Amino acid sequence: MKTKEINLDGIPTLPGIDMLDAMQRLNGDWTLYKMVFRSFHQRHASTATTIEAHIGQGELKSAARLAHNLKGTSGNLAATGLFCQAGKLESTCLGGDSVQALALPQDLRLQLEEVMSGIALMDDDEPVTSAEKRAETKLLDRGVLSELLDRLQGCIETDQGEAQACLKKLRHELQGAAHAEKLENIEACMNRFDTDETIVNISQLKADLL
Amino acid sequence: MSDKYRILIVDDSTDDIHFVLENLKQDYAVLVATSGEKALEMAIKEPRPDVILMDVEMPGMNGYDTCRQVKNTPETSDIDVIFVSAHDSTDEKLAGYDAGGSDYLIKPVQTSELLQKVKLAIKDKQARAAVEADKAMAMETAMTAISSAGEQGVVVNFMKNSFSVTSIEELARLVVDATSSYGLESSVQLRATSGPVNASSNEPIPPLEQELLSKLKDVGRLKESGARFIGNFGGVTQLIKNMPEDEDKRGRLRDHLALLLEGAEARLHALEIQQQLAQVVVDSNQTLQDIEAMQQQQKQTSMQIMDDVMKHLEASFMSYGLTEEQEVLLLKVVQDGVDKSLTNFEQGMMIDEKMRDIIRSLERFSQT
Numbered sequence: 001m002k003t004k005e006i007n008l009d010g011i012p013t014l015p016g017i018d019m020l021d022a023m024q025r026l027n028g029d030w031t032l033y034k035m036v037f038r039s040f041h042q043r044h045a046s047t048a049t050t051i052e053a054h055i056g057q058g059e060l061k062s063a064a065r066l067a068h069n070l071k072g073t074s075g076n077l078a079a080t081g082l083f084c085q086a087g088k089l090e091s092t093c094l095g096g097d098s099v100q101a102l103a104l105p106q107d108l109r110l111q112l113e114e115v116m117s118g119i120a121l122m123d124d125d126e127p128v129t130s131a132e133k134r135a136e137t138k139l140l141d142r143g144v145l146s147e148l149l150d151r152l153q154g155c156i157e158t159d160q161g162e163a164q165a166c167l168k169k170l171r172h173e174l175q176g177a178a179h180a181e182k183l184e185n186i187e188a189c190m191n192r193f194d195t196d197e198t199i200v201n202i203s204q205l206k207a208d209l210l
Numbered sequence: 211m212s213d214k215y216r217i218l219i220v221d222d223s224t225d226d227i228h229f230v231l232e233n234l235k236q237d238y239a240v241l242v243a244t245s246g247e248k249a250l251e252m253a254i255k256e257p258r259p260d261v262i263l264m265d266v267e268m269p270g271m272n273g274y275d276t277c278r279q280v281k282n283t284p285e286t287s288d289i290d291v292i293f294v295s296a297h298d299s300t301d302e303k304l305a306g307y308d309a310g311g312s313d314y315l316i317k318p319v320q321t322s323e324l325l326q327k328v329k330l331a332i333k334d335k336q337a338r339a340a341v342e343a344d345k346a347m348a349m350e351t352a353m354t355a356i357s358s359a360g361e362q363g364v365v366v367n368f369m370k371n372s373f374s375v376t377s378i379e380e381l382a383r384l385v386v387d388a389t390s391s392y393g394l395e396s397s398v399q400l401r402a403t404s405g406p407v408n409a410s411s412n413e414p415i416p417p418l419e420q421e422l423l424s425k426l427k428d429v430g431r432l433k434e435s436g437a438r439f440i441g442n443f444g445g446v447t448q449l450i451k452n453m454p455e456d457e458d459k460r461g462r463l464r465d466h467l468a469l470l471l472e473g474a475e476a477r478l479h480a481l482e483i484q485q486q487l488a489q490v491v492v493d494s495n496q497t498l499q500d501i502e503a504m505q506q507q508q509k510q511t512s513m514q515i516m517d518d519v520m521k522h523l524e525a526s527f528m529s530y531g532l533t534e535e536q537e538v539l540l541l542k543v544v545q546d547g548v549d550k551s552l553t554n555f556e557q558g559m560m561i562d563e564k565m566r567d568i569i570r571s572l573e574r575f576s577q578t
Contacts, residue, residue: 024321025229025232025318040225068267069223071296072226072295072317073225076229077225083318158239159216160242161235161239162239192244193243195242
């Protein structure tokens with residue numbers, strides 16, 4: 001199977017991350033990587049502490065489950081060291097050795113902190129392209145918007161890739177418009193794969209626009 | 211509706227979903243469920259996914275239980291389930307296998323491996339679909355053969371029963387009944403020397419239909435138009451009003467009906483000969499009886515004449531002046547002549563008996 005050539009120009013090197021591997025996993029989509037990384041940052045900020053607490057209370061299975069989740073996502077993010085450490089902790093907890101397990105969260109915390117520190121290296125905003133700047137001044141084409149919103153609603157449960165493509169076009173159409181915030185809500189729901197909430201937000205935006 | 215194959219990703223970690231989605235969205239229509247329960251809901255809904263990529267550790271229903279439910283639901287049992295988990299032990303893989311999974315991928319999933327496994331699952335599904343299609347085709351062929359054998363049985367039964375009919379009316383009814391076995395409404399006309407005989411699945415046969423049957427004998431051997439079928443075999447014409455639309459069935463019935471009508475025509479011909487022969491026997495018997503009566507009459511008349519001649523001769527002896535010896539001799543000559551004449555009549559009666567034997571043989575032959 002052929003792997004896509006990945007260009008790392010303009011992409012910062014993040015601590016604890018194999019950037020080439022990470023970018024290859026997401027077809028070089030740096031924006032998407034940032035989004036996933038932020039979500040990871042949010043979800044796992046206190047994971048090391050929680051795992052430590054579970055081990056302390058003898059809840060090794062719960063600790064193992066958390067370590068397992070952390071291992072999965074850190075592997076996808078190409079946080080190699082964290083992935084290994086989480087795996088080690090998971091298998092120790094599953095083995096039932098609470099004494100040895102108690103010694104591991106500290107290393108996990110260090111690995112996690114290293115990876116998490118990368119958040120500071122990420123730009124918050126994407127540079128606005130000249131085409132997008134031009135879009136700010138244009139009038140909204142309600143026909144096009146209506147069609148795009150209908151398409152988005154139609155494929156949100158059946159084709160996420162198509163839904164993302166529709167969202168991208170909508171973002172372009174609504175660039176700088178007053179309704180851009182509502183579109184962000186839709187995007188957030190889509191990123192959580194919450195289809196029910198996405199549909200509610202699409203309906204609201206349609207009502208506002210049309 | 212997209213004609214792409216559909217992949218359902220089931221994972222409670224939205225971060226992990228993005229990684230898989232990103233690698234599949236170009237080539238596949240990707241559906242996403244963030245729980246086992248939601249996955250079951252989505253899997254059963256049309257359009258159904260072709261492959262499910264299933265995480266194992268999920269709150270609520272875990273991946274194994276979800277897979278088991280997918281496999282135990284008739285509508286979704288054919289969907290391939292590939293487990294995608296950070297669990298990498300053989301025990302876990304066995305658990306996945308036991309749950310009905312077809313493959314197992316370890317997180318973090320390598321893009322090339324993911325694409326390869328999904329492609330393989332799709333290929334397997336296509337192969338299974340092809341086998342299913344072959345099986346369905348084989349079953350259809352078998353059913354057609356069984357059905358055709360049943361249809362041919364109608365023709366065989368008709369042939370068998372046609373040998374025992376003794377009248378053209380019975381034969382016409384037999385043709386209609388055999389045709390009804392195919393679920394067809396028909397009317398038939400058998401044209402005998404004595405005149406046409408009609409029968410229909412809808413009795414009494416309306417005059418217009420009778421008239422049509424007489425006219426349709428000239429339209430050619432087999433003629434079809436819409437649901438109508440007309441068959442002409444010699445003196446047999448059949449009109450069917452409800453031929454099926456299914457082209458295969460229609461073709462088979464056409465063949466069976468042609469055989470049936472051909473058989474009916476042969477039997478009609480035989481019945482005609484049989485009936486003509488029976489008439490010949492009746493006529494011959496009557497003629498023979500007439501001849502016999504005439505012969506008896508002739509015998510009696512001849513005997514009366516002979517008797518008169520004898521009496522006249524005896525009365526004449528007085529005037530002839532013959533000796534007694536001459537008279538006896540003369541009477542003997544005449545009496546011998548009378549006796550020979552009687553013997554001759556008796557022989558004529560034996561010829562009658564011989565002719566009666568021939569007629570009896572003909573009678574037996576005409577009844578077979």
